[in-house]
Amino acid sequence: MPSLPEIMHRTFFRTLSLLSPARQGMLLGYVFDWLHRTPDPWKLATDSYEQDKYRTTLKHLPARPYRRIIEVGCSEGVFTHVLAVTYPDAEIIGVDLSERALARARERVPQDGRVRFIRADILTHRSEQRFDLVFCSETLYYLGRHERLRRASAQLSQLLVPDGVLVAVHPWPEAGRLHHYLDSHAALSRLTEQVYTATSRPFAVTVYGTKPATPTS
Numbered sequence: 001m002p003s004l005p006e007i008m009h010r011t012f013f014r015t016l017s018l019l020s021p022a023r024q025g026m027l028l029g030y031v032f033d034w035l036h037r038t039p040d041p042w043k044l045a046t047d048s049y050e051q052d053k054y055r056t057t058l059k060h061l062p063a064r065p066y067r068r069i070i071e072v073g074c075s076e077g078v079f080t081h082v083l084a085v086t087y088p089d090a091e092i093i094g095v096d097l098s099e100r101a102l103a104r105a106r107e108r109v110p111q112d113g114r115v116r117f118i119r120a121d122i123l124t125h126r127s128e129q130r131f132d133l134v135f136c137s138e139t140l141y142y143l144g145r146h147e148r149l150r151r152a153s154a155q156l157s158q159l160l161v162p163d164g165v166l167v168a169v170h171p172w173p174e175a176g177r178l179h180h181y182l183d184s185h186a187a188l189s190r191l192t193e194q195v196y197t198a199t200s201r202p203f204a205v206t207v208y209g210t211k212p213a214t215p216t217s
């Protein structure tokens with residue numbers, strides 16, 4: 001049974017999702033800039049729970065030489081920084097709606113040309129680039145109703161190259177509902193899911209893959 005703050009949270013973001021995607025994105029931009037009025041609103045850089053979650057998430061990745069990585073909903077780049085250290089040869093992009101968050105992300109992660117942060121809305125962003133690893137963590141629950149979650153799943157899958165990997169991390173049991181839209185997307189197959197319940201805030205790490213490219217004869 002969701003708590004009252006959870007119900008209010010869901011209702012607020014569902015209401016925003018009744019607007020067109022462009023208007024929803026504009027309002028979400030204001031909301032997340034406001035939430036970032038003080039640095040690191042979710043204590044991602046200092047809370048040991050978050051640091052453990054990052055380490056746990058990385059353990060679920062199929063071992064591959066990832067070259068192009070995108071983190072959608074990167075906030076102030078705390079996990080992006082972990083990715084930059086873990087994959088020192090990869091090109092990494094962090095995407096978020098909040099300019100305030102991105103300004104701090106750019107300070108946190110050395111801007112050596114290999115790591116970049118861009119302001120974009122996951123619901124409407126059209127990326128020219130494709131990635132072999134896509135992360136979406138603690139973000140889908142802000143997108144509201146079913147249609148927007150379906151849209152987000154399509155957008156996330158479009159970011160992937162053939163044989164690419166998508167990792168979604170959200171609180172459990174809500175992750176069951178949120179990841180269902182990724183499960184239902186024709187281009188994605190679920191590779192693994194691990195639910196961690198022996199923690200103060202249970203969460204699920206779900207890993208998806210896209211089909212390998214068909215060899216040309």
Ligand SMILES: C[S@@+](CC[C@H](N)C(=O)[O-])C[C@H]1O[C@@H](n2cnc3c(N)ncnc32)[C@H](O)[C@@H]1O
Pocket residue numbers: 025028032042044072073074075076078079095096097098101120121122123136137138139142
């Ligand atoms: C709780 S933070 C997650 C941070 C990071 N993924 C992590 O797990 O450490 C959620 C972030 O998602 C961003 N966000 C929400 N809706 C978004 C959207 N439609 N497009 C891009 N970013 C979005 C917010 O601005 C916020 O910074």
